[in-house]
Amino acid sequence: MRPGALSRRLLAAYVIVYVAILYFPVLLLPVFSFNDSATPKLPLVGFTTKWYASLAGNEAMHGAAWNSLIVGVSAALLSTVLGICAARAMTRHRFRGMAAASSVIMAPLILPEIIIAISLLVVLLGLGVQLSLLTVILGHLLICVPYSVTVLVSGFEGFDPSMEEASRDLGETGFGTLRRVTLPMLAPSIVSSLLVTFTISLDEFILAFFLSGTEPTLPVYIWGQLRFAAKLPNVLALGSILIAASLLMLTAAELFRRRAERKMELRP
Amino acid sequence: MPTSAPTMPAARAGSRTPGSRWLQTEAGKGWVTISPPLIYALLLLIGPIIVIVANSFWSQDYLTIDRSFTLENYKAALTEPIYRDLLFRSLFVSVTVAFVTVILAYPVAWFVSFRGGRYKGLWLFIITVPFWSGYLLRILSWKVILGYKGVLNETLLYLGVIAEPLSSLIYNVNAAIITLAHSWAAFAILPLFVSLEKLDRSLLEAAADLGDGPVRRFLRITLPLTAPGIIAALMIVMIPTVGDYVTPKLVGGKDGVMIANAIQVQFGKASNWPLGAALAVSTMVIVTMVAGAIVLLIAGLKRLVK
Numbered sequence: 001m002r003p004g005a006l007s008r009r010l011l012a013a014y015v016i017v018y019v020a021i022l023y024f025p026v027l028l029l030p031v032f033s034f035n036d037s038a039t040p041k042l043p044l045v046g047f048t049t050k051w052y053a054s055l056a057g058n059e060a061m062h063g064a065a066w067n068s069l070i071v072g073v074s075a076a077l078l079s080t081v082l083g084i085c086a087a088r089a090m091t092r093h094r095f096r097g098m099a100a101a102s103s104v105i106m107a108p109l110i111l112p113e114i115i116i117a118i119s120l121l122v123v124l125l126g127l128g129v130q131l132s133l134l135t136v137i138l139g140h141l142l143i144c145v146p147y148s149v150t151v152l153v154s155g156f157e158g159f160d161p162s163m164e165e166a167s168r169d170l171g172e173t174g175f176g177t178l179r180r181v182t183l184p185m186l187a188p189s190i191v192s193s194l195l196v197t198f199t200i201s202l203d204e205f206i207l208a209f210f211l212s213g214t215e216p217t218l219p220v221y222i223w224g225q226l227r228f229a230a231k232l233p234n235v236l237a238l239g240s241i242l243i244a245a246s247l248l249m250l251t252a253a254e255l256f257r258r259r260a261e262r263k264m265e266l267r268p
Numbered sequence: 269m270p271t272s273a274p275t276m277p278a279a280r281a282g283s284r285t286p287g288s289r290w291l292q293t294e295a296g297k298g299w300v301t302i303s304p305p306l307i308y309a310l311l312l313l314i315g316p317i318i319v320i321v322a323n324s325f326w327s328q329d330y331l332t333i334d335r336s337f338t339l340e341n342y343k344a345a346l347t348e349p350i351y352r353d354l355l356f357r358s359l360f361v362s363v364t365v366a367f368v369t370v371i372l373a374y375p376v377a378w379f380v381s382f383r384g385g386r387y388k389g390l391w392l393f394i395i396t397v398p399f400w401s402g403y404l405l406r407i408l409s410w411k412v413i414l415g416y417k418g419v420l421n422e423t424l425l426y427l428g429v430i431a432e433p434l435s436s437l438i439y440n441v442n443a444a445i446i447t448l449a450h451s452w453a454a455f456a457i458l459p460l461f462v463s464l465e466k467l468d469r470s471l472l473e474a475a476a477d478l479g480d481g482p483v484r485r486f487l488r489i490t491l492p493l494t495a496p497g498i499i500a501a502l503m504i505v506m507i508p509t510v511g512d513y514v515t516p517k518l519v520g521g522k523d524g525v526m527i528a529n530a531i532q533v534q535f536g537k538a539s540n541w542p543l544g545a546a547l548a549v550s551t552m553v554i555v556t557m558v559a560g561a562i563v564l565l566i567a568g569l570k571r572l573v574k
Binding site for chain 2: 096107
């Protein structure tokens, strides 16, 4: 075997091990969630769905799931609207100060979440705002917008601005152009953005932990349950459902993103 | 881009004021379009951060905030052993995690960029999915793996490698580093991949034609030219991890407490907002300085290689 071929195989093996380690902890929880034992340990004892069954009658968990749904849907819709504005400005207009404006919008991507959380908490409490799901949504919007922008920028780059110009030249109003040209062209990216931001909101813990008051979202509920060792199998079952939901939505988001890319290939 | 000004209704009221004329310019349209997300970020991110910075110069007497300027909080944050230790530990953890993550991720990013072929997008998707799903749950999973009766100990016992469970696996700094490095692995790949994609492949061919071997090509072309990606990846991991709250709490134990836990206490039970604010600001300033030092270091190394 040539040395080149050997190092190639070594690299491929490394990548496979790397990906396996990335997934191992994520897939471990679902494995234990079906294990018929009160503590997660090896060897596996037997298959059971009782941990999932006990979730069905858990009112507190249902409340948290409902809260997460409200927060996630609101954060996804609003951050995608804000993301469309930002992505449009970044791709369709050139102006002084755009780099500074974009870095302010994208900053939450790199700031430690605890800094965002305590700053927002201090201001909200200072203004006398009661902590609620609304305050969680406000916080989640900050961290969802940058991801939405990332998805939508590639969406805007994917279609030719001359289509919008053509529509306006043919007499369509600004709103008509938006509704009949821009949004349909962007549709796959918008769906992708909605799914990604919903998933981020669904999984987000720190902001929700600081800003949620008495109404927990699912991760905050899980955090509370971690104090009780006996509840661990239930937490694993709930966590597995969350992971499965996230994986499904991210896969769907990726499929829509690819569709947007294919649309791009149809460009003249 | 040609403006569509002629099709706009020119007779609209007030269209001749300078303000609305500005709105018709490229810059005006740009600012109007970007204003909703920008104003949102200014009001809910930049504004509150300014409030936190202001708080850090105030003091608290029971429940009332005294707004006269003081540096006492910074004195406490930077000189009291407990906070100093936590700051150092947080920095140590975040810098270690950043370097470990980038060193481990680089070959993977290289593989996807150079060997990915048609499947680059699929590879990136597969690698980044774990990052998007379940922050809290991933950390919980490491607790299950590293715990005293955890998966790793049980497996090692079963294999006969150890006679009794190791208590050194969890509740220390190493456990926090392993967990964080795993959490951020996927995120580090992206900037590395982007910079590798931008690398002009003909440079590598030229070097090969001139007789450079693969190692020399990598060290003298690939590595220096992807330095911006390496820097971006280091920052994107280091800065958020310095303030991580859950990992130290779940797997760090007593010896793995980090600065975020101290900050949280000041905004929760102990409730000394100004001190908490000073801790938060100090952390951000110091991590920015360390980040700057790393950037300079890498720039220096780059010059050395050439």
